[in-house]
Amino acid sequence: MGDASHDKPAMDPALLAKLTGGLGDRGRVSKICSSFGAVYTEFFPDVIKSETGLDVTVNYLGCEIGYKNHLIDDLSANVTLVDAALRNWSQNITLACGNGFVITLMEHLLGATADTIEEPADRLLSVIELDLAVMVFDKIAKVLRSAVNAPGGFEPSLSVPHAHEMRARPAEDKPDEFAAAINMSITLAGIVSEFSLIVPQTALLKTKVTPPKAKRQAGGSSPEWTEQLGDQVRRSHVTLEAKIRLQDLTLRTISKLMVGDVIPFRDSGDVRVEVSANSKELYICEFGRSGENYMVRVKDTMNSDDELIRHLMN
DSSP states (O other): OOSGGGGOOOOOHHHHHHHTTSOOOHHHHHHHHHHHHHHHHHHHHHHHHHHHSOOEEEEEEEEEEEEHHHHHHTSOSSEEEEEEEETTTEEEEEEEEEHHHHHHHHHHHTTOOGGGOOOOOSOOOOHHHHHHHHHHHHHHHHHHHHHHOOTTOOOOEEOOOEEGGGOOOOOTTSOOOEEEEEEEEEEETTEEEEEEEEEEHHHHTTOOOOOOOOOOOOOOOOHHHHHHHHHHHHHSOOOEEEEEOBOOOOHHHHHTOOTTOOOOBSOSSSEEEEEEETTEEEEEEEEEEETTEEEEEEEEESSOHHHHHHHHHO
8 A cells, every 4th residue: 555645635625615515506506596686676676766766677687606706807897896794694795886877876866867868988986976886885785684684683894895997806825715696787767787796605505585574665865865975076176177268360370479479368358268177167257366366256157056066977
């Protein structure tokens, strides 16, 4: 007899996971995932309606099964992620939401109408949109908490939302675990986006999904969302540009201008200035001086306060 017993290969990770409750057969995992899909399809529109007064539809798209980090890598790059933990259930949940949903939701909350909203571009969320994403993820996590009914009734804890590309790479020495990505579409005003829950199978396999109690509430935007959003919008910085009309000159004169030459303003007396931001005209001003500094004084506004803000955000 040789020393062959010392050369035993390590146990196959999939077999080890099966033996220790970290990997279930595909049919069982798919069934649990579709139970989650049914809960979100029925209850998440109610949550959004009661918070914002807006109608969304949610559909379950199916699940993907594999190593958790691979499932996250396979998500669209146009998503924002949150790491989540729910005590007594799982410490390693990842939630993903398509940026298109957050962008469209923001436009609606700022007063845009469905007929003016276009398919959003693939882009990262702005600072204000990330604040809104915090609230969206909070609602996704609350439905999860209700559905799994973990002992102790603890609230989920969520990381700050971050772009898919900003996700920290997992440590090489930390073993990955088998998970399932539960994928759903969410449609608002004809714009279709997606959100996903990526959950370790250790949590899924011990879960009996229980639909939460229905809380059908009349629409009407929740003060919490609207106030928080309005406050955030008002505090955001916008770069202003001022445009002054200069006297008409011939092309010949313009082509011969030298450093130090002077071009007069078009107006005599009060010089009219148009101030704009984000390419939107905001104010008519007059040009003048205050001590050493040049300045413009607002003479007329284009719109009311709320209209200005909507105008700037869209």
